[in-house]
Amino acid sequence: MVTASSFWDYFWQYFPLVFFSSLGMLQIAAARADLKGLTFLKRPLPCYLFGAVAIVGAFIWFYATGDRNAEPLISIDEKGKLFFGETQTFATFMAGAFCALVATLLVSSVVNARITSSTDKGAHYGLDALKETTFFQAITRDLAKGVRHFSNLIRG
């Protein structure tokens, strides 16, 4: 088996592109939908700028670090046939996007903790909850509600 590069070589080339561009796209989406609990910055315009810089920067880095049309990054067998290319790309994309989502939820929950905790209206469901609370606050509030409901059930 001849390999153009190992999976991990491939992974570390594509992962940063997906991670940083997803991070940027999440900020743009959060600012657009007014999800204050999900943004890193208070006002929408800086969020759009942050998102645009992250996306463009990630793409510039990716294309500046190698000629992406010279050879496939993915593994090839001795006949020169592609093998597992799409699977690797898909797995790497999902890993990058998932890590960007986790990073966004963590950072936004920390950054906005003080801003939103005082205005916890607590009535919204789903994504709308993140307009007024952080992800961490929304989840802990739901858990507390669940525990209260469960203890009431036990008490009858």
Added chain:
Amino acid sequence: MSVFDRFMRLVVDDWFVLTCVSLSMIIIWLGARSLSQRERNQRAVWDAAWGVGISSLWFHLIRINEIFDRARPFEEHTVNLLTYMRTDQSFPSEAAAVGFAFATAIWIGNRRAGIALGFLAFLWAFARVYCGIHYPSDVIIGALIGISTSFLMHFIWRILKFAPDSFIKFMQWVHLA
């Protein structure tokens, strides 16, 4: 190399359009301002994921490329090859199938986003022909496979409504939809 050739080299590769289209799913899923549009968008993203997945299955499970076994244009003609030599079969184009599967599924739920993605899919398909790795008929049939698969998946999920409903409900429960 001309500016247009450079642009086509950017569009034709295995990452640029695919990454842009995949990233657009994030803003379509999260970025709607109204609740009704958000619900339509999230259903469209669900349909797109299935449309693209099933379109890819035609190529990887049934291996329709191997049934037709058509050589790439650069193997049979003198072309200005602007990218590396693909070694798999030419007909039909998986890139066109995937691009148009995304665009069609999103178009059903969000016309504007669907048209934008359709333009990207067209650009990707055009670049594959321009750069010498597909014949026009490869991308036309590939696009038809992607479009028809997305419509098929849309109608299947309209009948089996409980599956996308349950998924979106779960995502709402964890505040991600």
